[in-house]
Amino acid sequence: MKRSAFLLAVSLLFMSCATMAQRGQPLVTRAADALGGADTLAAVKTVSLRGTVRQWEPEQSMTAGGEARFACESMFEAVTDVAAGATRIDWSRKFAYPAPRTFTFTEVVTPATGYVAGIDSNGRTKQSLEATPPAHTMSGLRLAATQRELRRGSVVLLHEMLKNPDRVSPVGDVTVGGTAYPAVDYRAGDQTLTVLFDKATGLPARIRTLDYDNIWGDVIFDLVLADWQTIDGVRVATTRRYELNGRTVSETKIAGGKINGAVASDLLAIPEAFRTGAPKPAAGAVPYQWVIRRQFIGTYLDSDAPSYDTRATSSLRLVELAPGVQHVVGGSHHTLLVEMRDAVVAFDAPVSDGHSNWVLGAAKSKFGGKPVKYLVLTHHHMDHAGGLRAYAAQGATLIVGKGTADHYRRVLASPFTRNADLGARDLRGTAIVEVAERHVIADGQREVHAYRIDNPHADGLLIGYVPDARLGFATDIWSPGAGPLPDKLNPALAALVAGVKKAGIEPTRFAGGHGSVADYAPLAALEGR
Numbered sequence: 380m381k382r383s384a385f386l387l388a389v390s391l392l393f394m395s396c397a398t399m400a401q402r403g404q405p406l407v408t409r410a411a412d413a414l415g416g417a418d419t420l421a422a423v424k425t426v427s428l429r430g431t432v433r434q435w436e437p438e439q440s441m442t443a444g445g446e447a448r449f450a451c452e453s454m455f456e457a458v459t460d461v462a463a464g465a466t467r468i469d470w471s472r473k474f475a476y477p478a479p480r481t482f483t484f485t486e487v488v489t490p491a492t493g494y495v496a497g498i499d500s501n502g503r504t505k506q507s508l509e510a511t512p513p514a515h516t517m518s519g520l521r522l523a524a525t526q527r528e529l530r531r532g533s534v535v536l537l538h539e540m541l542k543n544p545d546r547v548s549p550v551g552d553v554t555v556g557g558t559a560y561p562a563v564d565y566r567a568g569d570q571t572l573t574v575l576f577d578k579a580t581g582l583p584a585r586i587r588t589l590d591y592d593n594i595w596g597d598v599i600f601d602l603v604l605a606d607w608q609t610i611d612g613v614r615v616a617t618t619r620r621y622e623l624n625g626r627t628v629s630e631t632k633i634a635g636g637k638i639n640g641a642v643a644s645d646l647l648a649i650p651e652a653f654r655t656g657a658p659k660p661a662a663g664a665v666p667y668q669w670v671i672r673r674q675f676i677g678t679y680l681d682s683d684a685p686s687y688d689t690r691a692t693s694s695l696r697l698v699e700l701a702p703g704v705q706h707v708v709g710g711s712h713h714t715l716l717v718e719m720r721d722a723v724v725a726f727d728a729p730v731s732d733g734h735s736n737w738v739l740g741a742a743k744s745k746f747g748g749k750p751v752k753y754l755v756l757t758h759h760h761m762d763h764a765g766g767l768r769a770y771a772a773q774g775a776t777l778i779v780g781k782g783t784a785d786h787y788r789r790v791l792a793s794p795f796t797r798n799a800d801l802g803a804r805d806l807r808g809t810a811i812v813e814v815a816e817r818h819v820i821a822d823g824q825r826e827v828h829a830y831r832i833d834n835p836h837a838d839g840l841l842i843g844y845v846p847d848a849r850l851g852f853a854t855d856i857w858s859p860g861a862g863p864l865p866d867k868l869n870p871a872l873a874a875l876v877a878g879v880k881k882a883g884i885e886p887t888r889f890a891g892g893h894g895s896v897a898d899y900a901p902l903a904a905l906e907g908r
């Protein structure tokens with residue numbers, strides 16, 4: 380190499396180092412120092428932490444747009460082998476919603492595989508149901524989401540960033556609640572964490588991702604770190620709060636821990652039978668908010684298709700309940716389709732716009748290309764309304780319960796550039812009809828009714844009725860065919876029976892947003908018992 384070329388190469392090397400140094404690395408270095416120093420962090424081989432978690436779900440609220448529902452209180456013990464990138468968490472989760480119950484289970488997450496021993500959800504997969512004792516591999520979606528959150532909350536995240544300066548870039552100050560935080564982006568695979576630093580202490584204050592939420596569209600998801608304590612020479616945030624668009628949805632309190640304690644290797648082992656053929660972490664469009672928050676209420680279906688179990692079925696499917704009446708089943712959440720003279724009425728838009736796209740396609744081919752002109756949303760919960768945009772995008776009118784129209788207007792006005800299933804567009808012009816008591820869609824051939832009923836599940840909840848088929852449709856207050864009826868009416872079932880009576884309708888059967896279809900008379904007969 381000629382001398383001039385050599386000097387040029389050397390100077391380019393220095394320039395790139397200098398550029399890299401300007402590119403946010405001083406913030407990372409300062410934070411690492413504040414956490415105990417680069418050498419201390421580099422020497423962390425194992426991390427054991429125990430504590431409690433409380434969680435709230437904003438989109439399972441009683442009132443649309445109202446106070447978040449308290450979902451769960453958990454105790455956990457977590458151990459991490461830093462070099463192996465493996466973590467085990469033993470959980471005891473006490474759920475308050477949708478029904479009180481406790482799940483005790485273990486998660487083991489390695490770079491390649493996620494494993495769950497025990498029952499962690501009411502939405503059990505075929506694999507979990509067939510395993511003795513119950514166990515299953517995590518879907519690629521859950522594995523990717525869990526790995527992201529373990530990285531975000533890791534005691535050694537800053538050391539990982541220190542070792543990978545090429546994946547760190549400054550993003551300028553980010554202002555939260557009037558305070559400016561210097562910040563950097565850190566890329567790990569196709570995930571980006573934005574780390575906001577406290578100007579005074581240099582410690583990481585917030586770790587942010589930009590997610591998609593099926594109700595609120597583009598959302599900000601922050602882990603807020605506070606109450607720093609020193610555990611075996613390493614600073615650890617002992618309060619960790621997740622904020623979704625500024626609202627607290629989860630709060631972890633670390634009660635104690637140990638750095639570099641002995642960890643038995645078999646603690647982190649995944650049985651061979653569950654490692655073979657296990658899904659790899661999903662890349663690209665992971666519906667993080669769905670995967671994470673369905674676990675808050677213990678109903679997550681751990682599958683790589685968010686709305687059905689890929690180990691049990693390959694698709695959703697239609698079941699004909701009456702002429703021109705199709706129940707969309709095969710997944711965890713159902714839609715009812717009713718054919719009119721030149722339009723189709725749909726009840727509920729569950730899970731995602733991906734789910735809705737399937738339903739809209741199936742309706743089109745089943746009903747000779749007739750458009751779905753009306754979407755009746757029984758209630759505002761994220762699992763039954765999260766696919767509303769696909770219907771709005773093709774011009775459907777929303778039929779919703781009293782007191783909820785403003786909520787849906789705000790939802791439809793929210794940007795959704797990160798929606799993997801539907802391109803961004805302006806949905807603010809969507810027509811919304813609010814039902815105070817009763818709404819009838821009629822075309823001279825067929826009527827479809829919606830009735831608002833008082834109930835303990837969600838304010839403004841609607842039930843559907845197709846008079847010529849004497850078929851009702853209910854979501855969450857009754858799951859027809861999902862199991863035997865109780866001996867006595869519970870408050871939700873009593874609300875349905877009272878609502879049917881008040882409406883003056885005479886259903887012989889009900890189809891459900893969950894479950895399947897069942898005769899109504901046995902339910903009505905429980906009244907007064």
Ligand SMILES: [Zn+2]
Pocket residue numbers: 758760763836837855
């Ligand atoms: Zn609900």
